[in-house]
Amino acid sequence: xxxxxxxxxxxxxxxxxxxxxxxxxxxxxxxxxxxxxxxxxxxxxxxxxxxxxxxxxxxxxxxxxxxxxxxxxxxxxxxxxxxxxxxxxxxxxxxxxxxxxxxxxxxxxxxxxxxxxxxxxxxxxxxxxxxxxxxxxxxxxxxxxxxxxxxxxxxxxxxxxxxxxxxxxxxxxxxxxxxxxxxxxxxxxxxxxxxxxxxxxxxxxxxxxxxxxxxxxxxxxxxxxxxxxxxxxxxxxxxxxxxxxxxxxxxxxxxxxxxxxxxxxxxxxxxxxxxxxxxxxxxxxxxxxxxxxxxxxxxxxxxxxxxxxxxxxxxxxxxxxxxxxxxxxxxxxxxxxxxxxxxxxxxxxxxxxxxxxxxxxxxxxxxxxxxxxxxxxxxxxxxxxxxxxxxxxxxxxxxxxxxxxxxxxxxxxxxxxxxxxxxxxxxxxxxxxxxxxxxxxxxxxxxxxxxxxxxxxxxxxxxxxxxxxxxxxxxxxxxxxxxxxxxxxxxxxxxxxxxxxxxxxxxxxxxxxxxxxxxxxxxxxxxxxxxxxxxxxxxxxxxxxxxxxxxxxxxxxxxxxxxxxxxxx
Amino acid sequence: xxxxxxxxxxxxxxxxxxxxxxxxxxxxxxxxxxxxxxxxxxxxxxxxxxxxxxxxxxxxxxxxxxxxxxxxxxxxxxxxxxxxxxxxxxxxxxxxxxxxxxxxxxxxxxxxxxxxxxxxxxxxxxxxxxxxxxxxxxxxxxxxxxxxxxxxxxxxxxxxxxxxxxxxxxxxxxxxxxxxxxxxxxxxxxxxxxxxxxxxxxxxxxxxxxxxxxxxxxxxxxxxxxxxxxxxxxxxxxxxxxxxxxxxxxxxxxxxxxxxxxxxxxxxxxxxxxxxxxxxxxx
Numbered sequence: 001x002x003x004x005x006x007x008x009x010x011x012x013x014x015x016x017x018x019x020x021x022x023x024x025x026x027x028x029x030x031x032x033x034x035x036x037x038x039x040x041x042x043x044x045x046x047x048x049x050x051x052x053x054x055x056x057x058x059x060x061x062x063x064x065x066x067x068x069x070x071x072x073x074x075x076x077x078x079x080x081x082x083x084x085x086x087x088x089x090x091x092x093x094x095x096x097x098x099x100x101x102x103x104x105x106x107x108x109x110x111x112x113x114x115x116x117x118x119x120x121x122x123x124x125x126x127x128x129x130x131x132x133x134x135x136x137x138x139x140x141x142x143x144x145x146x147x148x149x150x151x152x153x154x155x156x157x158x159x160x161x162x163x164x165x166x167x168x169x170x171x172x173x174x175x176x177x178x179x180x181x182x183x184x185x186x187x188x189x190x191x192x193x194x195x196x197x198x199x200x201x202x203x204x205x206x207x208x209x210x211x212x213x214x215x216x217x218x219x220x221x222x223x224x225x226x227x228x229x230x231x232x233x234x235x236x237x238x239x240x241x242x243x244x245x246x247x248x249x250x251x252x253x254x255x256x257x258x259x260x261x262x263x264x265x266x267x268x269x270x271x272x273x274x275x276x277x278x279x280x281x282x283x284x285x286x287x288x289x290x291x292x293x294x295x296x297x298x299x300x301x302x303x304x305x306x307x308x309x310x311x312x313x314x315x316x317x318x319x320x321x322x323x324x325x326x327x328x329x330x331x332x333x334x335x336x337x338x339x340x341x342x343x344x345x346x347x348x349x350x351x352x353x354x355x356x357x358x359x360x361x362x363x364x365x366x367x368x369x370x371x372x373x374x375x376x377x378x379x380x381x382x383x384x385x386x387x388x389x390x391x392x393x394x395x396x397x398x399x400x401x402x403x404x405x406x407x408x409x410x411x412x413x414x415x416x417x418x419x420x421x422x423x424x425x426x427x428x429x430x431x432x433x434x435x436x437x438x439x440x441x442x443x444x445x446x447x448x449x450x451x452x453x454x455x456x457x458x459x460x461x462x463x464x465x466x467x468x469x470x471x472x473x474x475x476x477x478x479x480x481x482x483x484x485x486x487x488x489x490x491x492x493x494x495x496x497x498x499x500x501x502x503x504x505x506x507x508x509x510x511x512x513x514x515x516x517x518x519x520x521x522x523x524x525x526x527x528x529x530x531x532x533x534x535x536x537x538x539x540x541x542x543x544x545x546x547x548x549x550x551x552x553x554x555x556x557x558x559x560x561x562x563x564x565x566x567x568x569x
Numbered sequence: 570x571x572x573x574x575x576x577x578x579x580x581x582x583x584x585x586x587x588x589x590x591x592x593x594x595x596x597x598x599x600x601x602x603x604x605x606x607x608x609x610x611x612x613x614x615x616x617x618x619x620x621x622x623x624x625x626x627x628x629x630x631x632x633x634x635x636x637x638x639x640x641x642x643x644x645x646x647x648x649x650x651x652x653x654x655x656x657x658x659x660x661x662x663x664x665x666x667x668x669x670x671x672x673x674x675x676x677x678x679x680x681x682x683x684x685x686x687x688x689x690x691x692x693x694x695x696x697x698x699x700x701x702x703x704x705x706x707x708x709x710x711x712x713x714x715x716x717x718x719x720x721x722x723x724x725x726x727x728x729x730x731x732x733x734x735x736x737x738x739x740x741x742x743x744x745x746x747x748x749x750x751x752x753x754x755x756x757x758x759x760x761x762x763x764x765x766x767x768x769x770x771x772x773x774x775x776x777x778x779x780x781x782x783x784x785x786x787x788x789x790x791x792x793x794x795x796x797x798x799x800x801x802x803x804x805x806x807x808x809x810x811x812x813x814x815x816x817x818x819x820x821x822x823x824x825x826x827x828x829x830x831x832x833x834x835x836x837x838x839x840x841x842x843x844x845x846x847x848x849x850x851x852x
Contacts, residue, residue, distance in 0.1 A: 254644025
């Protein structure tokens, strides 16, 4: 059983709330849900849409073909009617539309009139339409009412909205006969969480014991900060919004130096400003976590849209050479667990760790099993054991692993000293050539330990396939579905997918790819950055790249099409 | 009882006669006078000759990047408010590269003390003009003379500072007392310190300052009136006031954080349990 609903309208018409309520309603009914938002960089006007896909089986991507289009304005019909399936339904306000829509798919409703009758004036047109869409498929009205009540927090507003939903539902039940012959009944299943990638990261940070965050608002990262700021008092956490990203990353470094688990979150443009701080964390061996939610660049680019174009940037950002880790969550669930891992790697190796996501993962909602918190481990790395003899504490002591015990100011007898200049074991600045060489080697030795903790890429599909698709980060759901489609069509295709990218697991990748006959790297960028990285690290040249850089997320159908073009060309 | 010997640090790389020696001596004396031991102190510095100061005394040290002393100091103070956090750097560091951090740190009133070694010139890079160089100051990078200097004291007041003072590296007793007052002050304390640079600033020398500086404490000046302080901050030329220009009261940033009421962040026992209740809100 499967359904794909799209809600379209201007910013300010309530597209987002209808989309979210639909996602919630299907999640509550036991469906797997994936929902994404397409919006412009404006507060009012323009064109926005929200897609909600409900499936009986697991789902991790959007789908193009729409079963029900809720068109809150005429423009939404014009822009999206071609995406609606032949047996689909287009819900729109009969009074507001000036065009003639005679085709069977079009289902005119007196949305405005029903909204007024429900007591909310014209404000609840979107809620009436929500009710209508669920009426068309005969969805359980009890679930919808619960979701609406929870969302509007009870009271008068919740009551009016519930009435509006009922009015739309009833009208659709009585008048939609013959359209979209599909009924969605609730499924028996465990209760799942419905959340987006940024919320998963925020929850991961709280579970990992992060107590300090400083960040400067920037789409698509802001909602991490907003969520944490809202929960900070309850969780005993401090969230600071400083004057700029430069300040944010340096505050995080200061807090981590003093002993807190600390993070920041930004997008590519903000990360540009943070880069000198990244080098400072590397030099002073201060563990920090930086979320970089990519959007289409360069410069301001497409501020509300997705891209995977900062991989090369984050791997190489900052001058000089120092160890770091880069993790790129493949899914909402992955975003939670890799956030926990980011904090552990940062503290175990005293390095900056970058969590590389993108707008698509950040703002897409999906259903996941509730995170099992008993599986969360907190590894604070090597800590200084205090003793009366600890006058000899050396923050940057030479060790075989390259990791020196951390002490925190005023938490032991030790004085903790570090410097952005090259420094000696104690942390004082020095220009001595031998010390410099030894200290560089000590820091760089940490790379080997880090590499051992980097998980290999995921493999999906059959062994020894003719064609291997390769991808990274948020495209996992779409790629997996593409492999399913191609296998069903009889193609020998499998998938190699990365969510832990640096230090690059070169040996494992070489072993996995050396016998592959045809390798196509699928990325949301224009220059094939992962393909370049694979060649740099393993010497293996991919057969080709399938690239998308229009700011829009991938779908399985787009990938299948792209592969077919490559194969025939 | 803390002795001055507790603050003996490494041998400095400063030029003989550098104003930094006076500032270092005054800082050490201030800490001793307050009975604060090196273990309780975190010194965060920027880059420039002033940025090296923490290495020449004793304490916990974070020598940060150029212009980035304050944000590191702020993060550390929030993580552990029990630390006596002293940020320091030069005029280029604090009023050029780090000006945005300076104004916003003042505005938010973090409970830290900020010492600016203001020699009106770039020393480490050998003699270029700084944001506080006197108008017309000719250097290799400003052959037609420097622009009008900015007034850090007036800027701090405009950002609603709660402690604004100016000291002179050539008067260690007076400066040491100012630093002690700054450390005792609850909130952000700016101490701008006139510091002769014997190598690159042959205009604002010890003798030049000695002819001009006078102590506000020896006049009937009242340091509680902001508008008077603003007027006093404009005074520069034949007579230069030193001392506390303004002292006010406002809750500190750290005091206003509910999360710190249950203790410093550094002492938290970390566990995933905090998230359990939150998970159910998504179901």
